[in-house]
Amino acid sequence: MDHFNHLVKVFDEYRLKRDVFDKKTLSDELAVLKKKNFAKRDELLKIAVDNLQKHGFEVFIAKDKNEATDIIKKLVTDKKKIVKSKSNVGKEINLTEVLEAQACDVKETDLGDWLSVVCQSEEIHPVLPAVQLTEEFIVEKIKAKYGVEIEAKAEAIAAFAREEIAKFIAAADVGISGVNAISADGALMILENEGNISKVTRLPAHHIAISGIEKIVENLTETLHVAKCAAVWGTGQDWPAYVSIIAGPSKTADIQNKVVVGVQGAQRVSLVLIDNGRSAMAAKYPELLNCINCGACANFCPAYYQLLEKFGYKYLGAKGILWTAFNESLQKAKEGNLHACTLCESCGLNCPAQIPLPQYIRHLREDLIKSGDETEGNKEMMEHVRKYGNPFGEVKEGEIPDKLYCC
């Protein structure tokens, strides 16, 4: 399949839907909100933890991915049935692999993620992980795995997936979700279109939410602004189908006014807040923490169109490369094709959180050079520039340089 033309078409349709909104105002407000909260992030973290605990959350703070997975392993214990909704942080810390290693049965409930598992394909986009898979391809894979023949239509596939996924959720001991924003007054905001997150966070007895520490905002109103921007830039929608505000486990006082925790929703709610490089990011690349994971930085990126899941690592696009340097290492960011970025400015222009992505890419390249890692091309170009004042070196009369080190 020609994925290039397919992606151009998909994101052209996305753009037409997205661009009917007042992007400027929404984006300006988001950037201001993020900047303000960044300035008082330590204070907000304390307030949030305090208020979440008052609401009945168990709150954990993990400094890196090992600490995070250790905490979650203890929370889950062995051999449990786990359902997951889409979580970028989960991917960041290799959560599925870690839990499977302790004999847990981990099932994805997001349709795109489920399709990626069924079709054994890489997730190629943060919001549309299986966008490259055709209906024909999917139904073939479903037939191979489940032995059933389904019409090669999106509706039929979605209906089959609904039945399958509902079975996992009904049987699950634990539901693991990501978080879109955390209100410092003690609640999680999670948005979705499919309805799987509502089930994952409510039907199993134990809900474990995992989130980066950067997602804390001051109040619920601010979480809704994040939801709005995530909808507009994520999928070109005015609003996601569902926005959950979760402020603790389910409870009732219907019997003799006695509070019983754990009624029809989750009985236990845990939140694992993960740093994993974010504090280091804050020092030199503060606005990177503005990211709301909408994926828009990849949507019109020429390098992403060619490299897909190889442009970045756990996170994709320019944001992905930059985050990889902190979640993993500078070397991993390089392997995530840091050098394939053409600095075309498309990511910066499409980022609702106004992260100066192109400028940060330049600085990350500088970090790499200062760590002693220079490409052969760069070395040669810089030798020319330092000696002759131009990237081509000594160009004799009537000659044309063969290597075009420029721009």
Added chain:
Amino acid sequence: MGFFDKILGGNTLYYPGCSTKFVAKDVEERYKTWFKKLGLDFVQLSDLEKCCGSPVLNAGYIDDFKKLAEANCDLFHQRGINRIVTNCPGCYLQFKKVYLEYLGEKWDFQVDYLLTIMLEAVKAGKVKLKQQSGKITYHDPCHLGRAVGVYDEPRELLRLSGYELVEMKSNREYSLCCGAGGTANMNATETSQKMAGARWQQAVDSGAQQLVSPCVMCTYQFRQNNKSAMEAKEFCELIDFE
């Protein structure tokens, strides 16, 4: 501009940029004729001026970039330059925007883009474009389009020259990079070539006979990665005057 002005200051510098100067000398010669058509007196500093620093900055050599910017700034002051005109989108971006960020008020030159000056002269009736024919598609160089917001002027000049302009699927703010920029052509060659191929595909699909870009790097990137029957032209090659 008189002789004494040239000595005392107030000079206009034509800065073609390294790609134009060293790689596409024909393009430089052609753009020089534009200055004559415009009646715009200019000086050139050839080997004295340094690279604008665009590839140096994009490769991550930020300290070297600052040195180049300082050196150019000092040289231009010494030579009595007060206005810089360039045809190169990469250099234009540096001089128009990036130098200001790094040098501040010290960078006090008027910076103009040659195509914009030409369009104004054509519209004012000072220069007459030779009428041409043919269906062409215009590729927005990233440094000119997204980076400084020049989308219309080149298109307008092509239209006024009589060309039928057709757009590629991705254009203007959503134009796709030719793949050469940001040092990707030398540091990620395979992906860079694929990006060029993807853009060629859009150019062919547009139904145009020729692909045109006012950027030497884009043009050469397209030429070096061309598997189509179409030709890639530098902007000046498609423009003629009466």
